[in-house]
Amino acid sequence: MTASDRPWTNDRPQENGLAPSGVTPSDVALRLAPIRSESELRGALAELAGQIEEDALLKNFIFVEIAPAASGGWRLNWQTPSDGSFLQDTPRLSEWAIRAERRPNTAMQGPDGKSLALVVPSGTSLLAVIACPAGESVPAHGLMTDVAKLAAATLERLRGQAMQEAGRRASETQLSYVNNALALDADILWEASANGVLHSRRVLNGKADLAARVEGLSLSSFVPRDGAGNVKDRLASGETIRQLAVRIPDAEGGAGRIVRFSGMSNPEGGFFGTLMAEVASDERRSLSEAASLMNDVSRARKREERHRREAEIMLEGLRLLLGNATSRERLEKLVALLKDALRADKAVLVEQAVDRSIRLLVPRDGMLPARVERLIRQFDDWLAGKGVRVLGEKVDEAADMQSAFNLPEREVAIIALPLRSETAYLVCAARSPNGFDSADLDFAARFNLLLQQAFQLREEQSQLAQTAKMAALGQMSASIAHELRQPLNTISMSAQNLEAMLESPDVPPDFILKKAQRILAQVERANDVVTRLRRFGRKGTGSEEEIALATLAENVSAIMGHVLMQKGVRIEIDVPEALAVSVDPLQIEQVLTNLVQNATDAMSGVGADARDGEKRITISSRRQPGEICLDVLDTGPGFPDKILDRAAEPFFTTKPSNEGTGLGLAICDAILREHGGRLDIGNCDNGGGRVTLVFPTQN
Template sequence: MALQDRPNEKPEASPADLVSSLAEASLALARAASEGEAYAALDMAAHRLAALSSGRVSICELGMSPNGRALILWQSSRGGLSIGEDSLFAEWYTRASRMGGEMTPARGHIWYGLLSADTLNDETGIRVAIFLKFDEMKEELAAHAYGLADIAAAVALRIRKQKAAALERRRFDGMYETTRAWLELGADIVWEASPEGILRCRRILNRRGDISRLVDGMDLRSLRIGGGGQSLLDFLEQQGSVRHMRAHLPEDAQGRMSTGETLYVSATARRSPDEDAPYIGTFTAIGRDAPSDGTRETATMLLQMRGARIREEQHRREAEAMLQGLRLLLSQDSSREKMSRLVGLVGECIGSSDACVAEKGLDGKVRILVPQQKSPGPGAAAALDFIAAGAPRGVVGVYDIDAAEGRNIADAFGLEGCQVAALALPLRGDAAFLVCVTRRAEGFAPADLDFADRFALLLRQALLLREEQSHLAQTAKMAALGQMSASIAHELRQPLNTISLAVQNLEFLLESLDFDREAAAKKTKRVLAQVERASDVIDRMRRFGRKSVGEHASLVLRNVIENVEAIMHHVLLRAGVRLEVEISPDVTAYADQLQLEQVIGNLLQNAVDAISGIGAKHERAEGLIKITASPSPDEKGMTVLRVEDSGPGFRPEIAERVLEPFFTTKSAEHGTGLGLAICDAIIRESGGRIEIGNHAAGGFVQIVLPRQPA
């Protein structure tokens, strides 16, 4: 089961008191300084939301597994609703993510859920979800839920940043204290000794390698300390530590000490029996006429530590960005969404103010893949040729805006800044490039460009994924043409037969003694009409088989359906299936026309197969396919295209799997299981989704598409 209902508490309070309590919970959440405080505040908020809605509520903190699956990291216990990590939850998360986190029902409207804004999870991958089960949705309740989810996500991000910063401070403080202790002791040598007392130098300070050569390998028993002449090993065994006491070396070693210097030792014994080096300490050489210069390397060491910390912080941020990029690459988003978010991520990491990914096809035409709404300028092709010639693969080209080449590149792609950086993203066919600008007067830092070069691997993988999907879609289209070959042959045979008969009649007229020019003209006109009809059939097939380049535009859906109907006419006719289309001429959708025609053609073929009993037993009555389209009543700016058939519908055990690649109930000669999976990928690339279900007389597939570009 996806959820288990628990008895919900019903506090006796007026609506005003409940709203006040919810505001109190939100304030407590905003003030939370730890995860425990944040979770307690969310529990209280779930309780108040449930009371306000007279329903059941669950607030969850969600993360992503390495394979891109959504995980429930924490769940409230006081709202009366429990959500499980099952297929219902996974399906809901995929749909809600595609819709930007808006209020989305689970399958069967068992419950509704929303997500915090995706801009709040860029660094951690954490999102907050609020699930509600109620009889009637209230706008005020939805507004409270959206605000609460965003506050919770922001608090989760803040607390995790604070924890990371605190851990980093502790690590640095430990390094600093260790170094300061060495400096306070004026240490020249840092050493450790084995359980047998054999000394080994671990660090040489102040360039005192001469002392290291004297003491390395020495037995602690041979070192005498203080005035009593006790060995250092015995003293440590008895006292546990020694601080800044004079050390007497064996005579042969003492004679090699620098004139006028005295050696002092500080040491401690670590009591753990598992220690490989139970004794650690330092040696300090002090001149006879001058005090110890214990800070002579302080500045150098602190500068080194600062540089090391800066490098470590940079590597940590790069690692986090790469991990986030991998998470995006493995997500359920479309390849276009992945590229858009990856470009935004790399731009944020390198200090870019604007960026785009441009592609130059084998036809020489330049297309901007990200952002989708941007169009290339007239000099885009020349700019990409210049970038490709000046920057070999894997090398970032940098151009100042003040220079002619930098200005030409920026103008070609509508970018504004002080410096342009361009990086080739080599593919198997078309050439793609990442072009970005920065408004920083000093331009891009070398470390930033190095990171962009490394991050480009993820961008290239996203582009390759898009390319593979395009090849797969084209393969499926050719397979669909193969399935329609019999119908195409029939449609061509009719005009050819007519032409053949007309030509035979013309031959008879020409041989006749009383040649009738008017009759010959009619026969010739009929031949030309049939030639044009055959030509139209071939043109439609050639257009259907052409590979799409992803050119999205606002499409009149009735015109799209008419094009597909013309191609599928004989398929429907041979199967005895009637097609009804109820679409107003003003209903539009934003998509690639060739891709959308491919999707609708696939859906019609599947509907014909279902009505004909291919893939599922079906006692056929009337074969009917009905296509409708209208603006979505629930989602602003979206259009719903619905294809219904009079077939057996979708069985419950396969309804959840029909969009999976290679899943099919048909035999090998009728399907590969890729059709609906490719349709799903195409529609998601356009910013939409596919929904599957049954109606009273059969099954339906519903396509939800935007009317305008995002």
């Protein structure tokens, strides 16, 4: 039994049978939540790995981070345990990481070829969990996925916090540096060791000549203008000097120019302070400009951080709303996301359906008073197409919503969220007594506009897919005519025979019954043809149902039967009857029809070089951890290497302009992605093309 054949399980043998592993995702989340440093995280992961090894009876369970290398590949960053006994930083590891990057969140063979691994993106790095079985079982695929995602999210959080903290410290240090220099009217920031030798630490206002003049001088040579002692002795005695006029020696050792000297002793030894040229000029403006520039930089960093945060929220919001099913759990996540983005104290989500009925979506167990339902029906008028409306805390309507939804007595914001054919409204109260920030409200308005455009784009994509389907029906018109002509001819001949038999007095009733049954059978056959075509021509509803993959493949084989027969193509279906997925059947049938048509064209020399030999299309299935795969294989020339990466691009085609638009595979890829899967395009080892429909398994 190979690693890829070994069953995924979350059980370990006990004396009384099987018992589940003691590690749960909740335990992992609680363990990782309070961690504040990467070293602490690695220690926690090492402990967690040991516990999973013990519970699942594993030889090894390892957490690995693989980071981008300067050479363009990947390198081993760290692993737990850290003794390096399992993975080595080798070219083979880099090659494995390149493959793993293309299959995130998917169980696959480990870099050693014997273990099982699951890789999750974490910022610019990859975080992998690798299980090395000692026997026949490994942790459940779901457990490995959850543990990997939690570890990756914690690592990304820690690095994000570290970057923010480093940026904040650097900004504060620079700003403090400039502001202190501005307060001191300094030209040079200096430091000196205990022996009093001065070194310029920073030069401001273009005083490089002064810095060069004082560099390396002893503080004992800095003599006050009144001639009383020197600054080194005074600093060594613990005195703090501020803006003292001193002379610095010139190059020949004589009395030189006057500067303003400030300084004090360093508790760790030595001295530090500032020097200012004894001049009064417009040069001080440059220092003010420098301070202003640093403030601008600080504000720019805050704007950049805000834009990054808004982009992440928009992407996550789109992912939640544009999924193939808008479940209540997704809506709850969306409400929490937007509540955080708007800095709201509490939020609810209500929906007005196309029939004008009102219902509360989030929270689940809430009730809507009649007076609030009347208010909600006025939301469209209030918003006036703007997407966002704010009601002051003392406005009557705001007071009604505060009372109905148990919101605090603060500003109330109403944000429109388009949900398929309905419109939903997010109602939330400000967290701050001062109300909502205008920038947050602007973001909400942009988010509303983005959602409208995304839904419009999705509808246009659906229309495009329907157009492609109608075009395919047009191409199959000859097949349709043939499919209907055969039963009609049979019906006609049987009817004529009956007419002739009825003129004869000696026709047995059984013979007439047999002819009538034949007519009815052919009527049923014609009706099946029309039903399949009507089903194929219908637009997908977006609703999913559990359906056997074998049924989908057989429906497509029936629809395409005459086309395949004309081209001399044989189709084989090797899919277990019990293998089912949760999909929109009409959309997946469209994908399979397109792939069968493409394979037929390729084997017939349309857009490709025809090959001699049998023309055969095989539709087969296979399972791999976390996924169900449906392979469409042909015996044609296959995909040239130079077009493999572009095959699913919109409008890319190798067919003549009158044969194809280049939208088929692009639409297939979009449909699979809407189902949470993907389209994998390649070639068979023994020649011919391969297109795989990959569906995620349901937990």
